[in-house]
Amino acid sequence: MQDVSDSLPVLEADWVNPPLDRTSPLPLYAQIKQRLIGTILRWEQPDRRFFSDEELCEMFCVSRDTVRQALSELVREGMLTRSRGLGTFVAVRKLEERFGPGMDFMRQWEAAGTPIQPTLLVFERCGADDQIAAALEVEVGARVLFIKRTRAAARVPVAIDYRYLPADLVADWDESAALASPLHLLWQRVELRSGDFGIEAGIAGPEEVEYLHLAAGAPVLTRTLRYRDATGRLVMAGHTVHRGDLVRYSLSMPLSRDGKAPAGEIDKSGVHDD
Template sequence: MIDRSLYTPPYVQIEASLAAEAVAWPDGTVPFHSEAAVASRFQVSRMTARRALQGLVERGLLRRARGLGSFVTAPKLVEAFTPTMQVHRAWRTLGLDVEMRVLRFEYLHPGEDACRKLELRRNAKVLYMRRLRLLAGAPIALDDRFIPPAIAKAAKLVRADLAGSILDALWRAGPLSHADWEIEARAADQEEAALLAMSPGAPVLSRNMAYTRLDGGVAGIGTSIHRADRMRYALTLPLHTPGSGEPASATPEVVDADSKEIQAG
């Protein structure tokens, strides 16, 4: 409902609420809420409802079809895996309304398993960072990161770093070598579902990661949980000729069936 004690205009409050619903809308072929439905639901005039819906059209979340109504246009976001992992910068370049909401930024004991992965003593404390990623006000991903205290200090990590690329911030502590990832589809638990505005058991994409420094030490570990209905992954891999370790030739090799000799085709 509208909070009339706020200075925020009613149509802005309605637009924010509807934007979250549009992002999570299950089917782009099903009409979105009509002006009449919005006006009745929020107890406002048709003009206010129309202005709120027009805001979603201008943000690219809705499209209008004459005689049919409004339809959600937001596609799944693509998280493209590249060496620089400039995902958030790419989203903002596209004009997407992306927000990073910091939930936790504190030193704590992460448990023996995390300490082992971070190559720390069993009772060590690490910097724990948790943030919620939102698109047009609706949650789409939950990020957890555990950073060794020496790395956090060397990188001069601060809460504001979570508004951008955490990987960029880690580079301040020294050069990184590579990242190891494990990706799986699974069901959201109670806590994840509550934070991502989903039903418990709904599908999510879980990405576990570990960043390794050039000297072989661990720079950090973590997990990113994405709503499976709002995200997809994209990855380009260089291909190599088997056994050579070299990129495949642009000119294919052809085997003559009679001579068995390999020729350049």
């Protein structure tokens, strides 16, 4: 019998290799689901029917019940649609976060039909350890507010946010602030002057496995961030870990011959979901 993957485009053949880990505590249907998510986000032809149950059974060497469990979750999460007599079709594309003077990730996601769904994991005031102190440029032991949350789109967790702010600056904040846009709230009380960002590729560790439902070693994108006020003080630092198969970044920036940004290019429209 011909190997089904032989007739697939390279990107679609890759995700059936290596074989499923049948010794993993992660159920087979969940492993299949994670691989299918990557394929869904690379799907270039929305009118093309997705793989049938039979094809997936043969690709992964599993039972029809296992395949159906994976597909049922993807349908429930809005990534696939199934119609009797027509088959299964892809319903979503990769989320894109566009960097630029007017970036607003919350509105970008909503405009794409996948509004952000935040879940708060940690909201606590604590003393800064060495790492946090260095990130915020404060003394070790200084009081900071630590926010940790996940963000989901179509009920699929796609990012973990870690944010650190000087506690004295946000003494009146409660958990509702962490479920909105901390940066937007911060902008309402201080004049923000600059934001520094970095993007780095990595692999999933224990927290990404737990909160993003990834397999250990799966690709992730980490975005680091630091915001300063008009005096140069760091008022927020942290990072976000994104699923590498569900999110991509693009960059837009003003250009000028003398290297100076045109007046008015960077303003409060730049507030996003940080």
